[in-house]
Amino acid sequence: MSTVEFATAHPPSSSAGHAATYYAATAKGAFERPVLNEHLTADICVIGAGFTGISAALELAERGYSVVVLEAMRIGFGASGRNGGQIVNGYSRDLDVIEKRYGAKAAKALGAMAGEGADIIRGRIAQYGIDCDLVPGGFFAAFTDKQLRELDEQQRIWERHGHGGLERIDRAGLPDIVASDRYVGGLVDHKGGHIHPLSLVLGEAAAVEKHGGRIFERSPVLSVEQGAKPVVRTQHGAVTCTYLLVCGNAYIGDLLPEIGGKMMPVSSQVIATEPLDEAVIRDLLPANYCVEDMNYILDYYRRTADNRLLFGGGIVYGGGDPASIEAKIRPSLARTFPQLANIRFDYAWSGNFALTLTRIPHVGRLSPSIYFSHGDSGHGVTTTHLLGKILGEAVAGQAERFDVWSSLPYYPFPGGKTFRVPLTVLGAWWYGLRDKFGL
């Protein structure tokens, strides 16, 4: 194992330019990178320093390519530095749905990759000595017997695709995992777990630099000249590259409408409580697994390294902050852990992920020299690591796995930009009703 060392002295740690999150306040390795103010030439230019962009950059820097990453704000500014930190294996659509929609061949190929994102994360943490509070184990909590049966079915499907590490828990086993009487049982994924996501992406970014890659912050890409050698321009500089990787996800805006039009930004809300006594948090989550429930609009929570409860949930279609994050989260938290009904929240924030209509990531090429990946639809910590690596492989000439993803059909949201939000809200309302009445 080698520890990441910085080639040059960095300015003092700074969270300026990040959202005011628990992660920004506690991240390790948050050094300011320079603004791009020259015209560079590189093999690879990556737009966006989230998990997707940094994973691709690292894959390619490790292979010896010259890599420049341009980040509009700070490394991990987007969803990658704000999420629940839950390492969830698989995709936002279950493998049986993938099989029904896209056929057995696609399901087999995607099934074979379904555990790889978590392996990449664990591998990079070990290889580069990244200190990001990795804890093993995740739990899917069921409210109803119907949801338990769905989990049983998921376990069978996963095992059919060769993935082990799953353990069914009935009601009697719940007190060892979570002290809430809302659930009837669930499924432990011993290959899941949780991390401090901003520390992870910062550690991976430092690894890119260790391999000679260059990262510029506060350097939003303002235009892309497509062509055999794409040129991307920022306010004070430009990069001419052989390959451009577009990894701006929900924050890409209108930069490339061909990409942005096939996804919708959706925000989710997260809070971190004040630190709890160690005995109290251990009683709530004795196994220290992260937990997500089985509802369509789900709650997700876990313990942090300094004994806070980090609790997420809620949804705002179209992205952006709700009027009160506390009002969105506190009722669910209080239902789950009534003993914490009045606990102080030290941090509360929102972040945007990118939803696709199919809830499958959208991966492809705009031209022979411009590649993109986005749309992990809420479960992206592992998938972004996988797809970043796959973008890197494709650019390096091994496009078989890229082709599997890019051949899946993608559709724009019905209703265009004006009606896609209300139509999606309507659909989610229906699924919410089904959860509420256990249908």
Ligand SMILES: Cc1cc2nc3c(=O)[nH]c(=O)nc-3n(C[C@H](O)[C@H](O)[C@H](O)COP(=O)(O)OP(=O)(O)OC[C@H]3O[C@@H](n4cnc5c(N)ncnc54)[C@H](O)[C@@H]3O)c2cc1C
């Ligand atoms: C609140 C929340 C909680 C979540 N919890 C979980 C969880 O617990 N587990 C899980 O698996 N998934 C979770 N997710 C989803 C997961 O975080 C995302 O799928 C994943 O981080 C997306 O990574 P990304 O690199 O594709 O995008 P991002 O991390 O959003 O990165 C995109 C980057 O591109 C930059 N950018 C955009 N446009 C430009 C431009 N023009 N020029 C330069 N830079 C640009 C942005 O500033 C941003 O930094 C959560 C998401 C949210 C929002």
